[in-house]
Amino acid sequence: MLWEVIHILYTIALFILAGLFEIGGGYLIWLWLREGKPYYWGIGGGLGLALYGVIATFQSFPSFGRVYAAYGGVFIILSVLWGWGVDRKTPDLYDWLGASICLIGVSIMLFAPRN
Template sequence: MEGECECSREFFLFILAGLVEIGGGYLIWLWLREGVSFCYGIMGSLILVLYGIIPTLQDFPYFGRVYAAYGGVFIILAVFWGWAIDKKIPDFYDGLGALISPIGVSVMLWGPRT
């Protein structure tokens, strides 16, 4: 039961980090590319600072491994963000890439090591 709880916490932190990074980046995108208020850029920047903090809450000991594994989670979240927020329907290759990425994440985080 304890391992289950820890895995849920790790998963939650990966999802939270992804949503914060994409959300902050999206606000800056809106400011610079879509011409919305400068306040969007400020808010996006502050949210991205939060993104820099969230991965440090992971229990995995290596920075590179956490960020590389997070990248796989980010791929999935970015595809869903584009679909839900930008209303851009993912094509076959978007879906295929999103399906493949959890395999890489799993290998990096839980592969047997000596």
């Protein structure tokens, strides 16, 4: 039981860390190309995106497709939170509803009992 809880927390932590690097990296590139920030913001963004790819490989699930499909749902949730916290765009009811549906889908994909 304790191992299962630790595994779930480890999985969640890796998804969040990977998401922060992907969203943060993309955001830095956005600021560089769209808002005229210095080129090294773009380089930092590229490094963040590369680290996101590395971090995602630390997941213990054997299926690349399942991990990345589940990560897509986590990415949606983190993107809503990023928009709220960084861009100051308050999510509406439909943002929260969509993110909740994604969270349910991710949980089913990753933690459903399988043979």
